[in-house]
Amino acid sequence: MSLRTFKKAIGAVAVAGALGLALAGTAQAADLKLAMSSPPTSMDPHFYNLFSNINVSEHIFDSLTKMDPDSRIIPGLAESWKLVNNLTWEFKIRKGVKFHDGSELTAEDVIWSLDRPATIQNSPGKFDVYTKAIVNKKIIDKYTIQLTTSQPYPLMLNDLTSIFIVQKKATQGLGSDDFAQGKGMIGTGPFKFVSYARDDRVELVRNNDYWGNKPAWDKVTLRFIPNPATRLAALLSGDVQAIENVPTPDLPKVRNDPKLAFFSKISHRVIYLYFDAKRDKSPYVTTKEGAPLDKNPLKDTRVRNAISMAINRQGIKDRLMEGLSEPTNNLVPPTLFGYNPNLKTVKYDPEGAKKLLAEAGFPNGFGVTLHTPNNRYVNDEKIAQTIAQNLTRIGIATKVEGMPMATYSSKGIKHEWSFGLLGWGAQTGEVSSPLRALLACEDSKKGFGTTNWGEYCNPKMDVVLEKALSTVDDTERSKLLQEATAIAINDGGIIPIHQQVTTWATQKGIVYVPRTDERTYAHNFKPQ
Structure with missing residues (x-):
């Protein structure tokens, strides 16, 4: 044991x-x-x-x-x-x-x-x-x-x-x-x-x-x-x-x-982007002119990875977060069980992102709305606005719609959005928490996909995750969790932006x- x-x-x-x-x-x-x-x-x-x-x-x-x-x-x-x-x-x-x-x-x-x-x-x-x-x-x-x-x-x-x-x-x-x-x-x-x-x-x-x-x-x-x-x-x-x-x-x-006294600590909460990875037509995906688009580009792994490459995470940390974020390509910080050290933070590469978009059949880009809460995470709507600017530069004309978390979550859980920003804290203390909730194929009987708002599903990842969840040996289980994380992240199941740093102040x-x-x-x- x-x-x-x-x-x-x-x-x-x-x-x-x-x-x-x-x-x-x-x-x-x-x-x-x-x-x-x-x-x-x-x-x-x-x-x-x-x-x-x-x-x-x-x-x-x-x-x-x-x-x-x-x-x-x-x-x-x-x-x-x-x-x-x-x-x-x-x-x-x-x-x-x-x-x-x-x-x-x-x-x-x-x-x-x-x-x-x-x-x-x-x-x-x-x-x-x-x-x-x-x-x-x-x-x-x-x-x-x-x-x-x-x-x-x-x-x-x-x-x-x-x-x-x-x-x-x-x-x-x-x-x-x-x-x-x-x-x-x-x-x-x-x-x-x-x-x-x-x-x-x-x-x-x-x-x-x-x-x-x-x-x-x-x-x-x-x-x-x-x-x-x-x-x-x-x-x-x-x-x-x-x-x-x-x-x-x-x-x-x-x-x-x-x-005053100030206190801070890197948290287990990852701020990430999720995509409508299931529907052939998605409600907030359009041409750059705003007309409905018959094909949903967000279903394509290359498009999702292009979006990741287009995001200037270090710029967000330096100019928006005042240093209080840690850019990542993982689901948990290094201190938590299952962290994968081989998943390096994606380099800001707008030219490489454009090439991936062209390979996916969208050389001229498309239009999309990025939905976000505006009162839940540190600078949540400002992060979304910055990402929208990054994406617009590579040809993905991006609008941002922010709203209170109560409104946002009530619609997000019904899969109403095409593209959204969200955060997840690994409250069970290891990477199986976001893997189960955010990336596993939706299955209420297993308790999988409870916050999988993009309806992403990769059966290969689920097989590895389920094996990890029944493996008691920590060394083997850690390897399995790292493998499951790599499958989902490399597939663009979600796009991690950064680990949030939490702050407190007192008199x-x-x-x-x-x-x-x-x-x-x-x-x-x-x-x-």
């Missing part, structure tokens, strides 16, 4: 400092007001697998396994685990863990939480992708469960980081909309739920009975401020004490302000441990 699987990295952030410490610019040391970039779309922790939803849920709910700041697996509500045989995992649940209402966490709550995601109706992104491999769940005793898979499954620990444990008696019979009213919001996490105002804020109070390190804050307000300038203004005025995603144009000002006297997974946790801010 895998040695890596059982490594238990120590990643907990210790709480330091007296709660009564007076901090410059804070109204009260024991209260924290934190500005986040994106509001949650649902408070039900099992409804929609969306980053902004998960980030809020993790303040209130726990999972059996967790990730440390470097995306290594550590114990959560499961204090230990072992493989009983090649197909059966046994988990020991922490004794004495209390829900926010004072009742004790039991194995029955855990099994209920593992079953619930598959029952959710009308989810635009279901969490059951992380539970599909489990074919049998068994309670051994009050604190022990066994989970059985149909074949060896090395991703069990990774997948369980994404399933939040809810209280059975509090959530039975609830619809997802009920959670926004506070129903079912009883977890075991570091904070207790107080109130939720859609698109504005979530109010929390400290869970004094938390099983882990106690948060430094009596009360936390999660403010949702999508506009970067407004978010920074709130920090500068003292309206909030910490923010995520510092506006890149303001980085020098923030770094040099003696009243002086508050520190934060930056995370590869981009999570912004109120409980990981602390007085200095």
Whole structure:
């Protein structure tokens, strides 16, 4: 069995400092007001697998396994685990863990939480992708469960980081909309739920009975401020004490302000382009004059690779991202499992791109609309505009349409776009996450292609990926994942642009441990 699987990295952030410490610019040391970039779309922790939803849920709910700041697996509500045989995992649940209402966490709550995601109706992104491999769940005793898979499954620990444990008696019979009213919001996490105002804020109070390190804050307000300038203004005025995603144009000002502290880390999120790789005619592909085009050029690997060659990734890093991006041709950063060192960043080569277009039968190019969110990733719409300029220079007349992520995702998941920009964080800590979600042929039974908005499908890649997902030996599995990545990337399944660097800023006297997974946790801010 895998040695890596059982490594238990120590990643907990210790709480330091007296709660009564007076901090410059804070109204009260024991209260924290934190500005986040994106509001949650649902408070039900099992409804929609969306980053902004998960980030809020993790303040209130726990999972059996967790990730440390470097995306290594550590114990959560499961204090230990072992493989009983090649197909059966046994988990020991922490004794004495209390829900926010004072009742004790039991194995029955855990099994209920593992079953619930598959029952959710009308989810635009279901969490059951992380539970599909489990074919049998068994309670051994009050604190022990066994989970059985149909074949060896090395991703069990990774997948369980994404399933939040809810209280059975509090959530039975609830619809997802009920959670926004506070129903079912009883977890075991570091904070207790107080109130939720859609698109504005979530109010929390400290869970004094938390099983882990106690948060430094009596009360936390999660403010949702999508506009970067407004978010920074709130920090500068003292309206909030910490923010995520510092506006890149303001980085020098923030770094040099003696009243502020700045934190950053390369994230596991890849910013990429996807294509309509299935339809013979695509709705937003036209002639350069704007007339409908009978043939969809985006189905051609040569066209997709020409687009990749036309993008000036280093220019985006230097001039747009203020250095806070890392150009890539991979799906994860080098620190994550399955990274392929042989996939070098594609060189900016507009002349070579033109030659590829000509070989594909489009010497004069064509027209296309690039759709993008405008409030989700760092400089998302600006990145799209820059890419559009790059593509127009090689003959692909490109228009950009940006919109809020909520609108964008609701249409993207229905495959309405021809060409789009998106980001994906490998939340399970390895490259199998984007391979399964973004590039595998759509198959709901397998949990494949859940965010494959371009409907790309390469059966050869799927065969290698499926073999990797049932290979326990880490050395062999890493080779298989690297092979699957190379097949998909060389085929132009998606086009990686860069790994995003995530930033945070606080008022002086508050520190934060930056995370590869981009999570912004109120409980990981602390007085200095």
